[in-house]
Amino acid sequence: DQQVKQNSPSLSVQEGRISILNCDYTNSMFDYFLWYKKYPAEGPTFLISISSIKDKNEDGRFTVFLNKSAKHLSLHIVPSQPGDSAVYFCAALRVSGYALNFGKGTSLLVTP
Amino acid sequence: GAGVSQSPRYKVAKRGQDVALRCDPISGHVSLFWYQQALGQGPEFLTYFQNEAQLDKSGLPSDRFFAERPEGSVSTLKIQRTQQEDSAVYLCASSLLSREPQHFGDGTRLSIL
Numbered sequence: 001d002q003q004v005k006q007n008s009p010s011l012s013v014q015e016g017r018i019s020i021l022n023c024d025y026t027n028s029m030f031d032y033f034l035w036y037k038k039y040p041a042e043g044p045t046f047l048i049s050i051s052s053i054k055d056k057n058e059d060g061r062f063t064v065f066l067n068k069s070a071k072h073l074s075l076h077i078v079p080s081q082p083g084d085s086a087v088y089f090c091a092a093l094r095v096s097g098y099a100l101n102f103g104k105g106t107s108l109l110v111t112p
Numbered sequence: 113g114a115g116v117s118q119s120p121r122y123k124v125a126k127r128g129q130d131v132a133l134r135c136d137p138i139s140g141h142v143s144l145f146w147y148q149q150a151l152g153q154g155p156e157f158l159t160y161f162q163n164e165a166q167l168d169k170s171g172l173p174s175d176r177f178f179a180e181r182p183e184g185s186v187s188t189l190k191i192q193r194t195q196q197e198d199s200a201v202y203l204c205a206s207s208l209l210s211r212e213p214q215h216f217g218d219g220t221r222l223s224i225l
Contacts, residue, residue, distance in 0.1 A: 034213060
């Protein structure tokens, strides 16, 4: 069963606007969440993470928000750039766990 | 280089053949992971090493899959008697410690004919 869900397979955003990628999870034992970015024919690259003790983490243009009661997190990219076009994966770790549980990914296209 | 290196990048094999996939992690990284990524899916966990010890192999799909990391550095994922459903991208990742962000290689794309 898919414990990490990314319900939007794709998203298109204009350059300079905000991109919002969403992720939902079902396992309340998850306590650490990560976003990875993946270009074609390359491996996933770590982008940003958040611990369940926080509700927001920011790194430059990237901000991750966590809503534990809703079991929902989102990645905001502001402003979006064409180089941000990639597949974004949400991943989660269980308490004391080490194996990443991935969603299916959202393909982001940033158009000029 | 400083990143995780995987070889070969592409592997085509006939059904029934054995294959071996190699992973060279980032130097000094204690933890090493293998994941399998099917088309249109996210990576799925296969196995985990801490140094040379294989602490978790619960994600290996069958006993045809075998992984080792004998000296705590390079790891090999071996698949015996390959079947068509083994076709996927196999990703290796390493991290300094088990719950640190994992750094991925570019993967080996395996195609079984």
